[in-house]
Amino acid sequence: MGFWKNLFTGSDPASAPKATQLEEYSTEVVGQYTSGNARLFFSTEREIDLYELEELCDAVGWSRRPMRKVRKALQFSFLVMTIWEQRSSQRRLVGFARATSDHAFNATIWDVVIHPTYQGKGLGKAMMKQMIKQLRTEDISNITLFADPQVVDFYRGLGFMSDPEGIKGMFWYPD
Template sequence: MWRQVGFPARNPEKLVRALSHTHRTLWIRSTRKSRMARAGQLLGFCRATSDGALSATIWDVAVHPAWQRSGLGRGVLERLTARLVAEGIPNITLFAEPNVVGLYEKLGFIRDPVGVKGLAFQGKLPAVKPLMLL
């Protein structure tokens, strides 16, 4: 499903490690065979990392292309967000593709609340001088 929704390819070992360090996951599978899905096929998924107390970040929200615009994305996000709030986690963030920002806003997410600007570091570290230990 990752490739079908346009997510970048991921190293399987790293994906297993990421999932094992995930605070909460939520997925939807088909319960029976239909013209749009096999029995047991993954239809929707999302996950959250968290410190379990103050903040959480939602990642990897994906809905199989045949099921997009059916409410599954809204459903997984509503349920995952409600679970995090019920755990007492007050700050929930997520990263969004530009074409789905409107959905997240309808669910109560706010772009840059109170002037907070999100930053991301990706790639190689700049060259630094080694530390001298005395």
């Protein structure tokens, strides 16, 4: 996690990027990190170029989904979290996650993706911590998700429990 140790230190003037640079992109920046020429920042702004999101999802091998539905899903998600890599004037989407919610008790996290370039460097963990922090700010106390087998331990490391008290995640799909 050392690589990302400076994340969420926006209050530290030494690590804070110039306000004008951030304002170009979003007023919803919630965390940042500087590494060499690249700066990474987390945002809850949900105006995302859907082609860029598709590119990110392609990079991890996800099936393509109709953009019309992706647009609607973003619009009706309670929280959308993105990670942007910025080099000089170029920025690139390198991380994404979103959550549905009743705005009161429960949230469910979906579509957690980190670009392969940044996998294994603690960025996914940092993003999930940021998701939890944001949801807690909104007084959501029950945060849920459905984890593929290979990431169950990853989420366990973040404090997620599988099948607590025998509660089972269940799915219904059309025939």
